[in-house]
Amino acid sequence: xxxxxxxxxxxxxxxxxxxxxxxTRDDVAQGSSDFLAxxxxxxxxxxxxxxxxxxxxxIDIQSGKAEKIIPSFGEDCSSGRSSEKPCEVSGLVCHPxxxxxxxxxxxxxxxxxxxxxxx
Numbered sequence: 001x002x003x004x005x006x007x008x009x010x011x012x013x014x015x016x017x018x019x020x021x022x023x024t025r026d027d028v029a030q031g032s033s034d035f036l037a038x039x040x041x042x043x044x045x046x047x048x049x050x051x052x053x054x055x056x057x058x059i060d061i062q063s064g065k066a067e068k069i070i071p072s073f074g075e076d077c078s079s080g081r082s083s084e085k086p087c088e089v090s091g092l093v094c095h096p097x098x099x100x101x102x103x104x105x106x107x108x109x110x111x112x113x114x115x116x117x118x119x
Contacts, residue, residue: 002047004038010049012061023047025057025066039092039101048101050089056103070118073103 003011012021025033038049040061047059056073057066073089093102104115 002038002040004035004049006034006036008034010035010038010047012047021061021064023049023059023064025049025051025069027066027069036089037091037103039094041094042096048092048094050092050103052088056089056092056101 001013001015003013005011008024010023011019012023013019033051033053033055035049035051038047040047045061046067047061048056049059050056050073054071054073056070058068058070059066088105089103090106091104093104094100095102099119101118102115103118
């Protein structure tokens with residue numbers, strides 16, 4: 001299971017509580033950006049982790065390296081007004097059969113949360 005305790009690390013843990021692997025982003029200084037939510041691809045090859053700086057890291061689970069950073073992830077989860085700051089991503093989900101990644105947020109200015117899909 002993946003545990004994201006809202007810090008600069010995400011953990012792959014066993015159900016007994018043992019830490020199997022620690023995931024971090026190499027492109028930021030330690031402590032300057034916290035992971036907010038994460039999900040694993042259906043193939044168990046990729047970890048998608050959204051962070052507080054509005055970016056999403058695509059991490060190879062086997063090597064632990066961030067293969068790609070999606071820079072506008074938090075901006076795309078905002079309600080669409082360009083003057084707003086990026087929303088804080090509440091969660092991520094992967095489609096089990098297609099290459100879709102969904103990010104959702106609980107924007108306090110909206111009555112409903114916002115869901116954004118990436119292909």
